[in-house]
Amino acid sequence: MKKIELDFSRVDRIIEYALREDLGDGDITTNSLATEKEDSKAVIRAKAKGVVAGLPIAKRVFQKLDPTVVCVDNLGDGQEIKPGDVLSEINGGTRALLSGERLALNILQRLSGIATLTSKYVRAVEGLPVKILDTRKTAPGLRILDKYAVSVGGGYNHRFGLFDGVLVKDNHIAIAGGVAEAVAAIRKRYKQKYKIEVETSGLEQVKEALIAGADIIMLDNMSPEQMRKAVRLIDRNALVEASGGINIKNVREVAETGVDFISVGALTHSPSALDIGFYLV
DSSP states (O other), rough: OOOOOOOOHHHHHHHHHHHHHHHTTHHHHHHHOOOOOOOOEEEEOOOSOOOOOOOOHHHHHHHHTTTTTTEEEEETTTEEEEETEEEEEEEEEEHHHHHHHHHHHHHHHHHHHHHHHHHHHHTTTTTTSSSEESSOOTTTTTTHHHHHHHTTTBBBBSSSSSOOOEEEEEEHHHHHHHHHHHHHHHHHHTSSOOEEEEEEESSSHHHHHHHHHSSEEEEEOHHHHHHHHHHHHHSSEEEEEEEESSOOTTTHHHTTTSSSSSEOOOOHHSSSOOOOOEEOO
């Protein structure tokens, strides 16, 4: 479990694709009203309370359209913001500012929404030795951005994809013929290269995962009482992750069962965009 660092070569590919999607052959409205040499100044201003994320990415949107655009951030990713706060001041070609406005805001609003929601979960379990994790339930093609926003909000990243971590789920267990068989097959192929996590739905499967030598045991959709029993059964012989049915109202109760990690799909599949505006000044 880690915090992702932005790979700007990948970020740039996302931005370039999104700009092609939005601009096509050109911004008809803006190009009719602003000349190529015209410059403007704009500000990005918060309209709601939350945690900001995505400012370095938004800046790259404008600079892809006009490399001479200068962005000065007054606040940084991870800081708490409130209505009226000026997050960034932007100077450059009018066409670049207006044509990049929507994409920059889409990124800022989504990532800040994720960071804000994550921070609420992190605060809810404050003082307990547990980490809030994301999942692979991200917007297709935007995973690096979504997971970055989780880390900005104080959460941690589960595996990035299917290629950098092992999670044996119910369908894997079915095709392998059991938990022990699944773990043994992965160990045979990869030795100790990866930690093996096994998803379990009850105490019997927890026992199977323990006997099989799983490094991490996921307690999927279990009640807090079942989780407490499972934690006692595991007795620090594996790390423990809680998942499924966890929300802001019950996350502290889950954390108090003694699990090491709590994964929350809602961080990236159901965030509310944070209201942020862009204004020429």
